Amino acid sequence: MVSIVTPVFNSQKYISECISSVLDQTYKNWEHILVDDCSTDNSAHIIKGFAEKDNRIIYVKLSKNSGAGVARNKAIELAKGNYIAFLDSDDLWTPFKLEKQISFMKTNKHAFSYSDYYVINENFKTPLYLVKAPKKVDFKKMRRNDYIGCLTAIYDVSYFGKKYMPIIRKRQDWVLWLNLLKETDYAYCLNEPLAFYRIGNQSLSSSKFKLLKHNFNVYYIELGYSFVKSIYHIVVFLTFYFHYKLTSKKKIT
Template identity: 50%
Template structure:
């Protein structure tokens, strides 16, 4: 097996951070990867920055959507274009530590795991360490994941050779959460690597910092994607709130 990793990166007006994100991929100790960046009709100079990297390294590929469609559509286009045995996710403002791919690919191959995730630390918008670390749980199943999304998108990787290409529901928000649930309907477990291998950038304007919006999109996920009953959806939305608070 080739063990090529396809890295899925949606980009929209990411000029402030995209250079750091791409550089964190270039610095990986594991070299067998392709980085597929799908731009969602940026209006800043993101394209110019990305193209400068594309010219320097053939493993970096850029695709531009015809109309602004959201991160879910952008990620799905990247998955469609991917050629890897594994698919990993990295948003355009997040970072990987240099051993991320090497440790995680080995973790998956050694144990025959199909969906994995890692621990990660949280950094400020300016890159300063917030002193907060999210430690991955050893394993998660579908029911446990309904209570709260415990898989950081920037840490997730799935095995294409065993699962095939699994696409995200094209909802505007929470599509990564929906993808893990989709996979866990087929797989008994997702497995966590406890190593801190990524840096999540906590941005003031992100959906995760808008609690009312988060409630709305979680409700949409449970009711319209997972097709849960009104009572079940209310229960799991409440569980998500409790998890966030405590």
């Protein structure tokens, strides 16, 4: 079974699309754990409506607003699946996402995988562009830049055990990927777009450039590097980040 982790905060505009994309999966052996980070809109009502019709959809509410990392960790704690997959509340999957990616992992004995994905706008009429990810990444490569879209990542619990995100407000997914890659040689990409990343929602998404100080803290606090070494890696990060931005995006024609 695949346990799908979704943090939710004031996501009433998109949460139905998100859940529907899970319900549309051709791979049916899943549970969808949606953790409400104390939303003040209609998100809870919408999720509970889906949960009443399908017991694979699980609604959980945090006692206080704590951030996406805490919400994801709560879902991981409750997960019963052999695989952990991530899907934010404003994003969605293609119908064959789980079927293809789980098959890819089992066939090739990969413990950690990800895929290409489309970028869409708020209205999702047509994809804006395709993000092509590298075929595989190791710890060293991931330290230079976060190449794994959170909405595409899946890890094998039987290989790693349950692995949690650090309790930080930003970049917690990147730190989790780095920690996983300390325990396995590579994460492998199924080079096919299997998800849709939505830009424009400020509840979970913001300019990567604005996250520069959070990136520094990944090196300085989470990885325990010295101040000078952390500054060096920030410079390296910026070089690889902008190169990747220029080379990975394929305009949809």
